[in-house]
Amino acid sequence: MGNMVKPFLQGRRLLETFLVLCLLVYVMDLPSAAKAAGKVNKHVWDVRYNYVSPDCYKKLAITINGLVPGPTIHAVEGETVVVQVTNSLVTENVAIHWHGIRQIGTPWSDGTESVTQCAIQPGDTFVYQFVVDKAGTYMYHAHYGMQLGDGIYGMIRVKAAHKEPFSYSSEHEILLSDWYHKNAYEHAIDLSSEPFVWVGEPNSVLIQGRAFACNEPGTEAGQCKEPNRKCSPFSLNVRPGRTIRLRIGSLTALSTLSFEIEDHEMTVVEADGNYVEPFKVKHLYLYSGETYSVLIKTSPKKDRSRNYWMVAKVVSRESSTPSGLAILNYNFNPPLALPPTDPPAGPHWNDTSDRIDQSVAVKAHHAYLNPPPKKSDRTIILLNTQNKIEGKVRWSLNNVSLNLPHTPYLIALKENLSYNTEAHPSTGGLYRLKFNSIVDVILQNANTMTPNVSETHPWHLHGHDFWVLGYGRGKFNMATDTASYNLTNPIMKNSVPLHPYGWTALRFRADNPGVWAFHCHIEFxxxxxxxxxxEEGIDQVGELPDSIMGCGETKPFVKP
Amino acid sequence: MGNMVKPFLQGRRLLETFLVLCLLVYVMDLPSAAKAAGKVNKHVWDVRYNYVSPDCYKKLAITINGLVPGPTIHAVEGETVVVQVTNSLVTENVAIHWHGIRQIGTPWSDGTESVTQCAIQPGDTFVYQFVVDKAGTYMYHAHYGMQLGDGIYGMIRVKAAHKEPFSYSSEHEILLSDWYHKNAYEHAIDLSSEPFVWVGEPNSVLIQGRAFACNEPGTEAGQCKEPNRKCSPFSLNVRPGRTIRLRIGSLTALSTLSFEIEDHEMTVVEADGNYVEPFKVKHLYLYSGETYSVLIKTSPKKDRSRNYWMVAKVVSRESSTPSGLAILNYNFNPPLALPPTDPPAGPHWNDTSDRIDQSVAVKAHHAYLNPPPKKSDRTIILLNTQNKIEGKVRWSLNNVSLNLPHTPYLIALKENLSYNTEAHPSTGGLYRLKFNSIVDVILQNANTMTPNVSETHPWHLHGHDFWVLGYGRGKFNMATDTASYNLTNPIMKNSVPLHPYGWTALRFRADNPGVWAFHCHIEFxxxxxxxxxxEEGIDQVGELPDSIMGCGETKPFVKP
Structure with missing residues (x-):
């Protein structure tokens, strides 16, 4: 090492080389399981501004390597993924969350600002490192302020090292998002205003980062002759007569979506990285934060004379946002040749029953059952309400609205910074769970402040998959509703909807040492x-890396 | 103190109280001079986004307490100014520079990100504290990225405790700026693009944060019946028959301005906080970073039947930007009653001679002479060029273009972080000056990359006033041009123009321990x-406060 010191002090490039070497040394020191799985799956990302025009409107986006969506991470289960993120935003910080990855043993790599790390400052390089221990479809996105809505998101595809309970000849990804022409700063102003200013409906729904606009403005898709090539829609090329796996995920800022492919039924086979007892749908509802794999069968050769619409429609809100459109392109047709039909209209926006039916239909695959413990040690009921606090409209759980602290919880709790209690009165948003205990969470919906309105909330848990025990309508009844729990073949997920005026019951084992956010996945x-x-098993969390420190009360924790 | 600990740990409000108490203890420990001067001049600022429409276009600005310009600091010479800045930007950092304040003994309060401090993170509160040791007109503004252009600036008025060499019956401030509808992020993208994208001319010129728009769009100011009251122009109320002091400053992002008041001659009496041998001008040229005090005489009572135009016109560039207009409002006229005349057309944009004449005319007041040393110990010639570096258009001094390091120079040099040499090869942008030595700087202009174009550069030095020894045309000749230096009554300033194809010679004593930026004040x-x-006298700089640490290699320097 003595020889290293001088050059290391001379140039950034040498500094980087050194960091990579350190990293390799660190990786080589990982538990043997990961080592056995072998490969380090490395990515070098630059977070920077870039203009993008997914729907023909030029917007300054926050991009990864210039792209929206960002680059897909292709990995194999058991691999160690290393993502070296350099913040090239000029004056703005950033943090990236690996949505659905449980971060077992690496809670500091969860990427949740104010929960697991300080945001990455401009000019800094932060290295995320974690094992993708389970095959499936995952995602990543910014987890700081409302940066997600400005375009910093993408997919993580973790291939199975084992045989899966279905087969297919090719696989493709479809990331869904909604898109505002206003940016995160403007949204922050609106949402913090008195009187309250709601951000409104998104301008577009994007399919794989693209919207559809007709070359002749104002023409309906069904009558359109040619798409606007300046912002041409996503076109997915498929061969006829095949079974194809689509990995579909939603990272909307607001919207619940119904995804549908004209004349192509979908068989649901995976949800949030867990195998599903297959069932067929015409349209697939996706709540922000969810992923699904579906299989489609493409028409045999004689029917391949045309393309088909793919549609992502906003549901659960009466939205002014036009449906996102993309093209399922049969091989040898022009990729942007428009289908000769009107795009499917999709389900009615407020058909809540249809959505609940799908939620209930998602069950664990019979060959991959991992039944939940029969009983829980603790039940936490979270009443979801919109209310006014100090004159401002807020969302609350049991009337506590979380003000994210400037000292991340993970560090505050691990290092016993009692200061941290400031943001969290004893009745507050921090729940300390007994390690390895079984916890039930009942999400209970309610009215918003607008009479006779109850919204859909997509809830996402970090660090865990949970069993989805059941959904119900009205007020949860502890005496009777627990009897209806599915304890036989509940699906495990990391994201789940809470339907209007309903309840959703979850169960998980608090066995992952760390501090984990559980939140509505609507950015706003x-x-x-x-x-x-x-918080669970904080005493079992290993030494926190210096790289997550540097904000709030953690500044003195960076060691020379 | 023992009793303090527990409540301090319980609430932010208590934490703030504690900080203020600490501050007072610190202030009470200041050198006796400041203590004698007495008062602590305290300000509590919240930096946050806000929509503003100075020219009827709604833009998201970075504001102080919601305002553009920010609140004026009114102080008396000798006072200690304390500004407690809380960063309420959601994901963005900030730093504020006190332009013209020399920060004697407090180099860490200069507010220059990457030179004297790490930027203030969201949620953090930073306390700037410095003595305003000299009466005069100063300013403040963001010194991080290009945030200045998004509206974070204001004035500092330091009243004399002594008798001044002129008298007046009232004083007023007029802060000039230019205004882009695009924001700093968009500018950063443009300027970093390949091929290069220039930001273009500003959309408006603002006088005291306001532009003029006629209520009937498209109508010339002279024909306009009524200003648009949604973005009504600045109106300065004066009484007839008085002598009035106007403190005028320019914090444009790009533009050189000519300021003029219809039918009112101005007598220049102060420049950058130094008394000027009075001279009269019809129009006053201001380069970004400069301040002047002028005296005007208002008409006697019989002539007070109308208002007059104030005009700020872009010069030194052939600009598409309409001149900024405001109203000199004679008492008892309606404030927004428009003058019955066309606004003055102002000087021709490329009358360089007229501008040089004014530069040369600014000399020290005969009763306040502080002549420079006859000789210097060192001469630094800085050739100003635009050039392409690694495919990107940059601006350079002696072909070195400064990449601001992520570890502030002040900390790196004080703490001997040799790493810091990384960003500054030996031929680079860091000049280490012998303490107390006399330094001459010759700014030498040249062509830009566009043939036959040479731009005006407003140069600003932190931590010092310098003597302005002279201006010249063409290539500086060390043998002959030094003979033309004004060593008798040169004005002292902190900001000075380098005229097209010309040179400007400065002299200063390197007697202020610290690290000081010297730069073109055009944001871009x-x-x-x-x-x-x-750098000068780094060994004499006192212990650096923890509060400036926390970025780059300074993270480990925050003490528990």
């Missing part, structure tokens, strides 16, 4: 306080 | 590397 609701934080 | 040129850094 999270910003307005709709989150709680779970 | 500074962003593109047009800066150097002077």
């Amino acid at each position: 609701h999270f910003f307005l306080g709709m989150a709680v934080v779970f | 040129h500074f962003f593109l590397g047009m800066a150097v850094v002077f």
